[in-house]
Amino acid sequence: MAINKNSNLYTIVYTVVMVVIVGTLLAVISTSLKDLQDANVLNEQKVSIMKAAGNENGDFDTMVAMGYVDAADNTFYAIDTNDTVSVDAVFKLLSDRKALAATEAELPIFIYNDKAETTYIIPLVGKGLWGDIWGYAALQTVDGEIVVKGIVMDHAGETPGLGAEIATDGVQNRFVGKLVYAGSEFALRMQKGGAKDEKYQVDAITGGTKTCDGVNDMLRNSIDKYKEFLENPIIVEPQKVKEE
Amino acid sequence: MKLSKNFTNPLAANNPIIVQILGICSALAVTVKLEPAVVMGLSVIFVTAFSNLIMSLLRNGVPSRIRIIVQLVVIATLVIVVDQVLKAFMYDVSKQLSVYVGLIITNCIVMGRVEAFALGNKPMDSFIDGIANGIGYALILIIVAFFRELFGSGTLFGIQVLGDWYTPNSLMLFPPMALIIVGCIIWVHRSFNKDLQEK
Numbered sequence: 001m002a003i004n005k006n007s008n009l010y011t012i013v014y015t016v017v018m019v020v021i022v023g024t025l026l027a028v029i030s031t032s033l034k035d036l037q038d039a040n041v042l043n044e045q046k047v048s049i050m051k052a053a054g055n056e057n058g059d060f061d062t063m064v065a066m067g068y069v070d071a072a073d074n075t076f077y078a079i080d081t082n083d084t085v086s087v088d089a090v091f092k093l094l095s096d097r098k099a100l101a102a103t104e105a106e107l108p109i110f111i112y113n114d115k116a117e118t119t120y121i122i123p124l125v126g127k128g129l130w131g132d133i134w135g136y137a138a139l140q141t142v143d144g145e146i147v148v149k150g151i152v153m154d155h156a157g158e159t160p161g162l163g164a165e166i167a168t169d170g171v172q173n174r175f176v177g178k179l180v181y182a183g184s185e186f187a188l189r190m191q192k193g194g195a196k197d198e199k200y201q202v203d204a205i206t207g208g209t210k211t212c213d214g215v216n217d218m219l220r221n222s223i224d225k226y227k228e229f230l231e232n233p234i235i236v237e238p239q240k241v242k243e244e
Numbered sequence: 245m246k247l248s249k250n251f252t253n254p255l256a257a258n259n260p261i262i263v264q265i266l267g268i269c270s271a272l273a274v275t276v277k278l279e280p281a282v283v284m285g286l287s288v289i290f291v292t293a294f295s296n297l298i299m300s301l302l303r304n305g306v307p308s309r310i311r312i313i314v315q316l317v318v319i320a321t322l323v324i325v326v327d328q329v330l331k332a333f334m335y336d337v338s339k340q341l342s343v344y345v346g347l348i349i350t351n352c353i354v355m356g357r358v359e360a361f362a363l364g365n366k367p368m369d370s371f372i373d374g375i376a377n378g379i380g381y382a383l384i385l386i387i388v389a390f391f392r393e394l395f396g397s398g399t400l401f402g403i404q405v406l407g408d409w410y411t412p413n414s415l416m417l418f419p420p421m422a423l424i425i426v427g428c429i430i431w432v433h434r435s436f437n438k439d440l441q442e443k
Binding site: 005006010011014015018019022025026029030033036037040041044157160161 | 276305306307308309310313314317321324325328329331332333335342396414417418
């Protein structure tokens with residue numbers, strides 16, 4: 001008996017079988033590649049942090065301490081890097097840009113120690129012209145002033161050649177050595193028409209004004225939360241786990 | 245004989261981009277640099293080849309009323325596979341290609357070849373036709389990306405080619421320049437192929 005391929009029953013059975021096969025196939029692929037994909041995202045975050053600190057090829061795991069600044073007492077509480085649950089929680093927060101922007105109480109921060117210098121690396125998050133922009137700012141305290149050691153920025157969909165230039169070394173290097181605060185005023189910014197005060201300002205991107213405005217807001221909103229900590233850093237090491 | 249004609253035809257004489265003017269949108273979007281253009285080309289070759297093969301294998305069993313839906317499911321599945329693999333093994337490139345990998349689903353070349361060729365031809369012929377059309381697309385993408393990266397950034401595959409004397413022309417980085425370059429390619433192509441010239 002020939003099958004009627006235009007009957008409703010045939011069409012429905014055909015669709016169901018197709019969906020089950022395709023669904024299973026995609027589920028298997030997605031699950032089996034998930035670990036690799038997550039590792040890529042994590043690695044990108046670590047490389048960005050090391051790049052902001054000026055040591056792109058350095059080993060994140062040995063050179064960087066991570067933890068939270070408690071906004072209540074402006075003290076850094078380190079996380080035991082062997083505690084994978086806490087470490088994962090920090091990186092998960094960094095990936096969740098909405099939650100990161102809303103964080104007020106426990107502010108994630110990385111501390112990079114190199115020779116005598118201590119660099120504080122702060123996650124940045126904001127809005128550009130078309131979508132999210134984010135990055136890391138590496139800051140140092142020199143003679144009571146907060147100085148930029150390096151900045152790394154990335155974007156979701158800024159205009160190539162214009163706003164998207166914020167992700168290039170050329171733009172990011174402009175920030176190196178600039179002071180963040182003039183007195184108590186937040187002064188670090190990308191200035192349209194060219195930097196007027198070389199101590200605090202960098203040239204904005206011609207044709208990328210809206211993105212640069214977004215960068216200015218991002219810098220101020222993200223760094224301001226850490227202001228009191230940066231001016232007077234108090235650091236509490238994690239309690240060492242007793243080794244048997 | 246037929247197989248080889250199936251293969252060579254889409255490369256030039258019936259190229260999907262410069263003759264059929266299909267798939268222009270992604271040709272504009274991913275040709276700022278060579279590397280993403282090459283990866284995009286490979287991805288499209290994979291998708292056109294296997295969507296043609298699978299649809300050709302299924303062609304006698306697909307209920308004609310839901311033909312287009314079945315095609316979309318097959319194409320979308322292949323595109324998701326490509327996207328997932330890129331995210332796992334070529335993360336940087338996958339970031340540069342961003343949404344355009346997903347948009348291969350809407351690339352007229354893929355659907356066009358399935359509908360026009362695979363549903364009426366044997367699996368092997370369809371597979372060759374898919375590969376050839378993918379290569380035809382990739383070739384144009386690579387030519388456009390070559391000029392855009394060379395004159396827009398002074399580099400090829402990210403390596404500095406033009407010296408410090410060259411000021412990169414950022415106009416090349418804008419999508420309209422891709423359209424103009426595609427136009428130039430069509431112009432050159434048609435001046436060699438008299439039968440394509442409209443009266």
